[in-house]
Amino acid sequence: MEYGQLFAISAKFPGLCTRRCIMFFTNRNVSLFQSSKGSLLRFCGYYKTPNINIFGVLDFLGALTMADNLEADVHDVQSLLSSPERDYLVRNNGDQIAISTLNGKKLGLYFSASWCPPCQRFTPNLVDIYNELVVKGDFEIVFLSADEDEESFTGYFSKMPWLAVPFSDSQTREVLDKCFKVNGIPHLVFLDENGKLLSDRGVEIIGEYGSDGYPFTPERVKEIKDQEEEAKKNQSLRSLLESPSRDFIIKANDNKVPVTELEGKTVGLYFILSTFKKSSDFTSTLVKVYNELKAKDCNFEIVMIPLDDDEESFKKELDSVSWFSLPFKDKKREKLVRYFELSTLPTVVIIGTDGKTLHPNVADAIEEHGINAYPFTPDKFSELEKIEKARLEAQTLESVLVSGDLDFVVGKDGAKIPVSDLVGKYILLYFSAHWCPPCRAFTPKLVETYNEIKSKHDAFEVIFISSDRDQASYDEYYATMPWLALPYNDKRKQSLSRIFKVSGIPLLAALGPTGKTITTETRGLIMLHGAEAFPFTDERVAEIEVAFADMAKGWPDKVKHDSHEEHELVLTRQQVFTCDGCDKEGKIWAYNCEECNFDLHPECALAKQNEEGWVCDGEVCYKAS
Numbered sequence: 001m002e003y004g005q006l007f008a009i010s011a012k013f014p015g016l017c018t019r020r021c022i023m024f025f026t027n028r029n030v031s032l033f034q035s036s037k038g039s040l041l042r043f044c045g046y047y048k049t050p051n052i053n054i055f056g057v058l059d060f061l062g063a064l065t066m067a068d069n070l071e072a073d074v075h076d077v078q079s080l081l082s083s084p085e086r087d088y089l090v091r092n093n094g095d096q097i098a099i100s101t102l103n104g105k106k107l108g109l110y111f112s113a114s115w116c117p118p119c120q121r122f123t124p125n126l127v128d129i130y131n132e133l134v135v136k137g138d139f140e141i142v143f144l145s146a147d148e149d150e151e152s153f154t155g156y157f158s159k160m161p162w163l164a165v166p167f168s169d170s171q172t173r174e175v176l177d178k179c180f181k182v183n184g185i186p187h188l189v190f191l192d193e194n195g196k197l198l199s200d201r202g203v204e205i206i207g208e209y210g211s212d213g214y215p216f217t218p219e220r221v222k223e224i225k226d227q228e229e230e231a232k233k234n235q236s237l238r239s240l241l242e243s244p245s246r247d248f249i250i251k252a253n254d255n256k257v258p259v260t261e262l263e264g265k266t267v268g269l270y271f272i273l274s275t276f277k278k279s280s281d282f283t284s285t286l287v288k289v290y291n292e293l294k295a296k297d298c299n300f301e302i303v304m305i306p307l308d309d310d311e312e313s314f315k316k317e318l319d320s321v322s323w324f325s326l327p328f329k330d331k332k333r334e335k336l337v338r339y340f341e342l343s344t345l346p347t348v349v350i351i352g353t354d355g356k357t358l359h360p361n362v363a364d365a366i367e368e369h370g371i372n373a374y375p376f377t378p379d380k381f382s383e384l385e386k387i388e389k390a391r392l393e394a395q396t397l398e399s400v401l402v403s404g405d406l407d408f409v410v411g412k413d414g415a416k417i418p419v420s421d422l423v424g425k426y427i428l429l430y431f432s433a434h435w436c437p438p439c440r441a442f443t444p445k446l447v448e449t450y451n452e453i454k455s456k457h458d459a460f461e462v463i464f465i466s467s468d469r470d471q472a473s474y475d476e477y478y479a480t481m482p483w484l485a486l487p488y489n490d491k492r493k494q495s496l497s498r499i500f501k502v503s504g505i506p507l508l509a510a511l512g513p514t515g516k517t518i519t520t521e522t523r524g525l526i527m528l529h530g531a532e533a534f535p536f537t538d539e540r541v542a543e544i545e546v547a548f549a550d551m552a553k554g555w556p557d558k559v560k561h562d563s564h565e566e567h568e569l570v571l572t573r574q575q576v577f578t579c580d581g582c583d584k585e586g587k588i589w590a591y592n593c594e595e596c597n598f599d600l601h602p603e604c605a606l607a608k609q610n611e612e613g614w615v616c617d618g619e620v621c622y623k624a625s
Contacts, residue, residue: 294322
């Protein structure tokens with residue numbers, strides 16, 4: 001999944017994608033839980049997205065390690081929030097409120113700061129929830145600021161309707177940070193009316209359940225989950241789309257239509273964030289398919305599930321289409337996001353004529369097959385799979401790269417090169433863009449690999465397929481590349497992205513001399529093996545694996561080393577690592593302590609054993625024969 005897809009969803013609904021975020025970061029060995037504020041902010045800046053919810057992820061990462069097994073901690077709220085000089089909290093108008101007024105109330109301790117973008121996005125959601133719950137008279141929130149100056153605290157606190165520990169009392173805030181093990185923000189802790197810790201997963205609970213999660217006890221969360229499981233067993237279109245206060249959906253101009261009018265039809269639930277480019281691009285495709293199906297009197301409807309927070313954007317989107325929608329910011333949207341475990345955009349969930357889920361997401365099928373994907377049944381998808389298999393078997397370079405008069409690529413001098421001239425060569429299709437930091441980081445490695453392969457194999461070429469946003473960026477980026485390209489804004493990019501299922505960049509697809517796809521995992525092979533991976537086939541990878549196994553023959557399975565006396569180091573296959581001995585990059589083999597995340601090059605780990613019969617050649621060490 002593309003980073004932007006994940007972060008766009010998590011930004012709108014903090015906590016809903018947390019588990020997938022954890023998988024996302026864990027799979028990439030990003031040690032966020034141990035990161036400082038500065039490194040986290042640098043990470044946010046690195047991906048240049050306003051939608052990243054890193055601190056929400058941190059909140060849940062911390063929760064995973066401690067919340068599920070928390071002891072029944074009970075705190076005296078008076079002593080917890082007061083100091084020898086102060087027995088009150090403050091409101092944003094300066095009023096002092098006695099801490100004793102919190103007696104008998106459930107309490108949320110909100111650790112946040114104005115400098116934290118995820119906090120600024122989460123706070124408005126929390127304000128809405130607070131305003132719903134405060135009328136009950138038994139709930140309050142206390143703000144614990146991590147701001148670095150009083151002006152920032154005052155400006156941020158002015159947006160909050162609840163109480164706060166005064167900015168001047170930094171000691172109390174620090175004690176609370178340690179007490180509740182605050183490793184990242186936003187962080188929200190819930191205490192019951194007796195001061196008992198209910199949960200330190202408040203950000204996730206609010207994001208997933210909103211005010212329905214109240215009183216935020218484990219029992220309430222379990223009750224909601226049980227209700228949702230029961231609802232899935234008895235799912236109907238009405239249970240999905242209606243709420244206790246609403247039995248209708250809307251069309252343009254706020255026209256209300258009873259949900260019952262859609263019963264008996266196949267319905268697509270279209271989750272859309274109109275400000276997210278991939279969503280807006282897909283809408284035009286979906287409109288075409290929808291209109292074609294309606295023209296054929298197919299028993300099909302679409303209900304838009306808008307994820308926008310801007311009403312003007314929502315109305316503009318609804319006015320441009322002829323299908324139905326949930327009302328703006330309807331509470332059902334959060335429940336449906338959670339219910340269908342939304343993890344990517346665009347998503348079109350298909351509900352069958354019986355009200356049961358027919359398919360979790362047909363967006364890719366609609367993009368690739370259009371109207372031919374209807375009626376989205378298992379039989380239809382089985383038929384499409386056979387068609388796709390036949391297409392792959394018949395795939396040629398020209399079938400992939402030629403579209404009407406567009407039968408060429410361009411060279412560095414701008415000259416048009418017929419696709420027919422490339423037939424019979426190994427081709428890499430490089431999906432990339434100047435605005436993408438991982439792309440810019442990978443391109444120099446690809447240039448190096450390209451030059452090395454090209455010097456030995458003339459029947460090899462790379463073609464740049466740009467996702468740049470303007471001609472100037474395309475030109476600047478392409479100037480760093482020695483290979484061929486599609487012209488800027490070439491319409492073939494869309495079909496190529498579908499064929500190779502490009503959901504994120506950089507992506508490097510390898511095609512063999514016949515034009516058939518060898519792999520779309522070429523980037524990883526080049527990062528690991530460079531030009532040695534050519535021609536990127538399974539057979540070549542198997543040969544490399546054999547060579548790696550031979551490389552380690554004679555090495556001890558475990559060693560003890562002076563630089564890590566705590567544990568033995570185990571010989572382990574590693575893709576890329578930094579040696580904790582010489583601080584240089586290593587790959588393939590490492591002597592590793594999994595418990596301590598400690599790695600040594602074999603050269604470094606075995607250096608002391610040279611006198612005992614080991615020979616190092618500069619990169620690896622071998623046992624002398």
